[in-house]
Amino acid sequence: MKEFMLIFLGPSYAELKLSPEEMQSRMGKWWGWQSKMEEAGILRGGHALHASAKRISGESRTVSDGPFAESKELVGGYYIIKAKDVNQAIEISQDYPDFDLNGSVEVREVMVFEQ
Amino acid sequence: MKQTKIMDHLFRHQYGRMVSILTRIFGLTNLETIEDAVQDTFIKAMQTWRSELPENPEAWLTKAAKNRAIDLLRKIRADQNRILKLENGPASMVLNDLFLDHEIEDSQLRMIFTACHPNLNSNNQIAFALKTISGFSIKEIAAALLLKEETVKKRLFRARKELQNKEITFEIPNRFELPNRIDRVLEVLYLIFNEGFHSTQNELLIRRDLCTEAMRLCKFLLKKEELSSHSAYALFALMCFHAARLESKVDEKNEMKDLKSQDRSKWHFPLIFAGNDAMNKAVENATLSTYHYEAAIAAEHVKATSFESTDWNRILFWYKKLYDLQNSDFTLLNMVMVYIQLKKFEMAEQLLDSIDPDQLEQRAYLYFGTYSELFHQKKQLNKAINYLEKAIGLVNNQLERAYLQNKMALLENS
Structure with a gap:
């Protein structure tokens, strides 16, 4: 497994x-995604950022x-997950x-120094 | 236990609460700043609740509102011009007290009376009420009212301006003004509900939201003894009876269904029962409002197990009462339809001739549609077709046009 x-x-x-209603439904989707990853035991951590x-x-x-960047390209948060390879990520x-x-997701493999 | 779900519409409802509390503290002149601050709180909630919901989301939001109040107090105090107002104004009240449940409700009521103030232009008013009481976004209001987003923005701007120019205060009216002011609130709720119920163009979801909001606010008034008039109960009953049929007005293919062809098994019976309860309370007093009669008519329709078993005589009786109270051409048109069902064609025609279709403006097509139906029933097909053509030429709404065109196909093939 890689991270x-x-x-x-x-x-x-x-x-x-966004309207309050839209925010609530969007939160539900994030919630659903996070729970799914937690149940699969692949979520290592992550946060939303100011x-x-x-x-x-x-x-x-x-x-x-x-x-700093154009507002379209703001880093809004991150997760660290476990996956077999980049395709699975x-x-x-x-x-x-x-x-x-x-929005978009940038997938970056965590570098591990092999001894 | 980890909570996995929060109440439906929690954010929408809390938005209205928070804006109301903060407006009570900072006044209507700071409404835009307040709305931005509340919006910001929800963005934070959305992002932090992602990973874990607080144990009590409502309490979390109320606390957040209190923190926003303290932030705003600093921010607004920094603005020299406003210091004076604030020191004499409600901000000198003990902040904590305003976050007690009954004070929150009091703030919400002030917002309802403010948004439904009789001195506001009614078009601007509906947009404003949906925004500040119900937390609809500009986009949602535009979709719900079939307006451009720009138009909604303008209306909101004008409403805020009117509030200031007409020096409308954020208060619950005194007992002398109260009856009239409640009537205006009911009228606004009635209009919001009708936007949801009668519009056929937009998607079901947003229409249902309008109806639900109008019903929620009406219920909110009914909970307060001093505000729960008999007309308010009648209005609530009317909303229940109509809302029970909302889902069956359009079928799976998004085609409009008239009362005759609606699938009555799809009607929502709990709402009909709730309507009956409200109606019983509404008639405890002898004075009857237009809502009473409209509810009585709606009740007759939902009472009938089939279109054929509808008690048209009873409905006619209520329409006549309604017309006595409020001379409206639409009521007359509805009466014509009832006469047609009763096969009293002469009465129907006589009544139709007394209506000037130009007065009906955008809904003149209903007049020609009714004429067509009359001739159809009298088996004068050519005339029926002619009038239907006129109706189709005037109708704007796509779903309604499709409905009339279907009818045309039926006429031409019979």
């Missing part, structure tokens, strides 16, 4: 002006305020609920 990080990129929820951010960069450690990502909001 993968699923990184969720998409527009910020605040800009989408949209606001600080970036510290350069030799001078300059601190700047986010969000892609398969698991099919349940990501925000494709219809132009």
Whole structure:
């Protein structure tokens, strides 16, 4: 088994002006996906992230305020999951609920140093 | 035990509660800021509840509203112009008290009376009520009322402006004003319900939402003894009887079904029983409102086990009463349909001739459709076809047009 990080990129929820009803139903879908992964025992962890951010960069450690990228490409959260290979990780990502909001999932394998 | 589900529409209902509480604290002038803050709370809830639901989601949201109130207090206090207002205003009340259940209900009532204020333009009012009381988004309101999103935005803007220009206060009316103000609230609920029930163009889901909201708010009023008038019970009964038939108005193929061809086994009987209960309370008093008569008519329809066994004489009796109270051409048109069912064609024609179709505006097609039905029943097929053509030429709604065209095919083949 390998570990993968699923990184969720998409527009910020605040800009989408979803109604309370839509938010509730979307939450239900996230809930369903997460429960499914938990039952399969493949979810290692993960969180949603606040949209606001600080970036510290350069030799001078300059601190700047986010969000930085275009709002369409905001990192909204991540999961770490267990999967056989990248194809299975892609398969698991099919349940990501925000494709219809132009969201996307980036699948990255966690690097393990082989001794 | 880990909770896996929250109540249906919890967010929608909590939205209205939170906006009401915060408006009571910060006043109607801060409504937009308040709505943004509440929206933000829900976005956070949606994201953090993903991994684990709080034990008591409602309490979580109420607490979140309180925290928002404290944030806003800081934010708004920073705005020099408003300090004065706040110090004299309701913000000086003890914040915690406003989050007690009965105070929350009080805030909700203030919001209902504000949104349904008689000085607001009624078009703007419905959009505004759906937004602030019921937490509908602009997109949902547009879909529900068959409007463009831009139009909804304008209406919301105008409503907020009217509230300020007409100096409408966020209060429960005093006992002298109360009866009239309740009547206006009922009227708005009636309009919202009808938007849901009579519109055939949009999808069932959003229509059902409108009906459910109108019924929820009506029930909310009925729970308060001082607000539960007999007309409110009658309105609730009317809503129940109609809502019981909502699902059967359109079939699986999305074709419109008239009363005659509806599958009566699909009617929702618990709602009919609830309607009966409300009706019993509604008639405890001798004064009857238009809602009473409309409910009585709707009750006759749901009482009949088949279209053929409908008691048309009884329905005619109620329509006449209704017409006495409210001279509407639509009531007359409905009466004509009843006369046709009773095969009293002369009465039907006489009554039809007294109506000016131009006065019916967008619904003039109903007039010609009724004429066509009259001639059909009198077996004068050519005339029936002519009038039906006129009706089809005037109807805007696609489902209704399809319904009339089906009828045309039947006439032409008979």
